[in-house]
Amino acid sequence: MSERGIQWFRFTAPANFYDLAGRLIPWFAALTIALFGVGLYMGLVVAPSDYQQGDSYRIIYIHVPTAWMGMFLYVLMAIYAAIGLIWRIKIAEIMAKSIAPTGALFTFLALWTGALWGRPTWGVFWVWDARLTSMLLLLFLYLGYMALHAAIDDRQRASNASAVLAMVGVVNVPIIYFSVHWWNTLHQGASITVTEAPTMAMIMFVTLMIMVLATWVYSIAVVLARARVELLERERTARWVQERLEGERR
Amino acid sequence: MFRPLLALLRRDLTLALRRPQDALTVVGFFVVVVALFPLGIGPDPEFLRSLAPGVLWVAALLAVMLSLERLFSDDYRDGTLEQMLLVPEPLGLLVLTKIFAHWLITGLPLVLISPLLAVQLNLRPEEILILMAALLLGTPILSLIGAIGAALTLGLRGGGVLIALLILPLYAPPLILGAGAVDAVMHGASAQAHLSLLGAMMVFALFATPWATAAAVRIMLD
């Protein structure tokens, strides 16, 4: 147990993290391309059309994974931020900062695809549906986090302050979610129930899962790559950075 | 135990009385924003009436948000906030006291002036009563949540705009519940559920947010 603990701890040392991430990124990048290729082919070509919505339903293969990822990454970001704030672990701070743009991107994609889907289905690009509205608020939370991080010059202070914001945000996400749902049911608004199709064919389900997996490996690859750059910048005076940059120049 | 908090409360209220224009500006903003709405959407009384809860709540929310920038920034600039970290009293309680003083100066006047604006927007007496109750429960929530944003933007360039981006998304739940309470009464339903949820939210904010604000103050003064 203790040996495993030490081994795990090794990867929180900046140099080890940097090397490990460098080795992992190509694999995850390759997996991303493969999974997106297979998933999109199955979603756009192999999977059958929906008997009610025709081909427009196919956007769920993008919409659902990105929406899930957008929500999940916010929670993950807050957890990393909390670890960084409480135990002052630099890698955790860097991970939190690196996750934010990817999470915001996915949240934005979920909104975008939701709007695109709404046009053929409801005849309008935007309905104040509970899920879309809470996704929009989630996007604002991401933007606030990134804006605060960017506004503070001192790196340590920026990490700590935005960590507090992320933790406040993550407590609020469920409150926002439920109040928006409540608001929506009271106002009898339209609801997108695309994920609640009564009989989802096996092929559709499998395709959806492949796309979910694809967004996962994409997130891992991109976040690790971003974290690596951020780490280099923060530690640029450390000896291990000099050594590795020398090595790459040769 | 409570003497230091009372000293702080008295200090903040004294300062506000010596510069009453600060508090009056906030009320003025509230009144002007609400007055602009009919100019934008037309004078039809029934239409204005149906929009009234949302208009009043959004205007109150923006007024509170604008006033928040001053919550800590004056004390930050002259160094008294720094001295407050060295007071043998939990910073969370000091922060809570400051928020309470701030609410007395800005939030309470909004509640008191709201009936006047509600009459202009054709709300009926029982609806106005619910509006005041909702604002009475809701404006403290706005101040408590907003204090976190005010602390996190201490000493930053463009702090005012940044506060808006940080805290406006967090204002969605109180806005939904507060405006919803008035809306419910307008449609002949009971506002009890809205008001009790709003009350629960206030109690939660009362216990949870001062510590987050205190942590933010410490970080920004580090």
Next chain:
Amino acid sequence: MADREFRAVALAAERGDRRLFDDIDFTLSPGQLLQVSGRNGCGKTSLLRILSGLSRPVAGQVYWGDEPIQSVDGGTGSCLGYLGHQNALKEDLTAEENILIAGGLGGGRPDREDVLAMLASLGLAGYEDLPVRYLSQGQKRRVALARLLLQPRPLLILDEPYAALDVQVIEVLRSAIEAHLARKGMIVITTHQAVDIDGDCHNLRLG
């Protein structure tokens, strides 16, 4: 007055990416004064803020007796008083109100007579009822000093206390510092001016 030692162990601080200082160690016993010196920008103020628990050091720890400075029983403010670059005065309040309120915040019950006497001894007789806004820089500094000296704390941390003061007031402050040391208090001070203080003085050079 103080019954414990004030210790710094292996302190280090950074500003941006630059290391300001490394491995600062010292122990201050009751009745001792530590003067921190060094050129501009070498981290004197950073060190004083760390010593007073306002900033966290990159490495190391500050102890009051055996307790880390951030978790002293009864709060950091119960053991030390800090005077920074800013005077921490509210411009709209009078000198007297400023001091009385600060005293109340600190948990004391300051006596009005004491406040007036202290202000008079610092040459501010007749200025008690004026909003601080109308005082000069040097006069504001004196009000801040009066506030600090009226709060009985075993350890005083003073960042450039002589700045903007004239000779007579420096003399008053000097005797106040000596009296504080004689009462077994402790002082950490930074200054550009050489002021001879009679007591157990030590020096710490940064950079």
